[in-house]
Amino acid sequence: MKAAIRVEKLSVSFAGKHVIRHLSLEIASGGPTFLVGRSGSGKTTLLRALNRLNECLPGCATSGQVELRLGEQWVDAYAATTNVENLRRRVGMVFQSPNVLPLSILRNIEMPLKVALSLPADEAEARAEQALREVHLWDEVKDRLSQAASTLSGGQQQRLCLARTLALRPQILLLDEPTASLDFKAAQRIEDLLLELKSRYTLLVVSHSLGQARRIAESLFVLHDGERIEALSKDVFQDRDALFSVMDELI
Ligand SMILES: Nc1ncnc2c1ncn2[C@@H]1O[C@H](COP(=O)(O)OP(=O)(O)O)[C@@H](O)[C@H]1O
Numbered sequence: 001m002k003a004a005i006r007v008e009k010l011s012v013s014f015a016g017k018h019v020i021r022h023l024s025l026e027i028a029s030g031g032p033t034f035l036v037g038r039s040g041s042g043k044t045t046l047l048r049a050l051n052r053l054n055e056c057l058p059g060c061a062t063s064g065q066v067e068l069r070l071g072e073q074w075v076d077a078y079a080a081t082t083n084v085e086n087l088r089r090r091v092g093m094v095f096q097s098p099n100v101l102p103l104s105i106l107r108n109i110e111m112p113l114k115v116a117l118s119l120p121a122d123e124a125e126a127r128a129e130q131a132l133r134e135v136h137l138w139d140e141v142k143d144r145l146s147q148a149a150s151t152l153s154g155g156q157q158q159r160l161c162l163a164r165t166l167a168l169r170p171q172i173l174l175l176d177e178p179t180a181s182l183d184f185k186a187a188q189r190i191e192d193l194l195l196e197l198k199s200r201y202t203l204l205v206v207s208h209s210l211g212q213a214r215r216i217a218e219s220l221f222v223l224h225d226g227e228r229i230e231a232l233s234k235d236v237f238q239d240r241d242a243l244f245s246v247m248d249e250l251i
């Protein structure tokens with residue numbers, strides 16, 4: 001296994017209360033690697049620790065080590081010399097509900113490119129088209145790029161959010177229940193997309209759907225609580241009964 005993320009003795013607390021304590025794990029490049037566990041077990045907090053998004057939240061303290069393989073280099077996420085903006089671009093995140101900006105479809109992708117990367121307009125436009133093609137949204141929106149992103153369906157909005165993240169050229173993608181707010185068909189499209197993207201990006205997906213995990217996960221972790229994480233082998237998590245019995249113990 002070629003590792004892409006190494007977590008060593010990670011602890012995260014909010015206002016002094018530990019949510020994650022001394023957690024260690026290693027995530028392979030490619031994937032998708034799935035992370036499942038009951039609500040409140042710390043899945044979102046663990047994802048946010050990988051690209052230092054927890055630091056944006058009040059009262060949060062993090063210790064331990066997170067190393068990320070970005071290109072051929074290992075980067076210590078919490079080193080004083082690490083540029084946080086750059087790190088967050090290379091370790092992109094997609095959230096449970098599509099968080100489109102109150103802008104046009106095209107500006108949703110162009111804006112971060114111009115603000116974060118200072119790309120000139122023509123380059124930003126070219127990258128936006130490329131990203132929209134990558135998520136198979138281009139043909140659906142190419143004649144309405146200046147319309148508000150909010151006029152898209154939920155599934156289209158989620159693919160737009162994915163395109164916005166991809167346009168920043170990340171190497172690792174963190175997806176926090178990306179299909180939870182979508183109907184079956186829209187969720188299916190995201191699943192198909194994840195299978196396409198896994199050859200180009202390392203994918204770490206939090207999912208509430210064990211069926212989805214069985215269909216597309218390459219590896220799977222169960223977060224029992226903030227202190228205990230278990231890697232299940234593929235023959236266990238692809239066996240419906242075995243997987244459900246592990247999950248039953250959680251509830
Ligand atoms: N910003 C925050 N401030 C305070 N507590 C938080 C914050 N985010 C998460 N927590 C707490 O951390 C625990 C784990 O939350 P979370 O990581 O969202 O779990 P999950 O994604 O598995 O449902 C919860 O008890 C939650 O209340």
Ligand SMILES: [Mg+2]
Nearest residue numbers: 043044045176
């Ligand atoms: Mg969560």
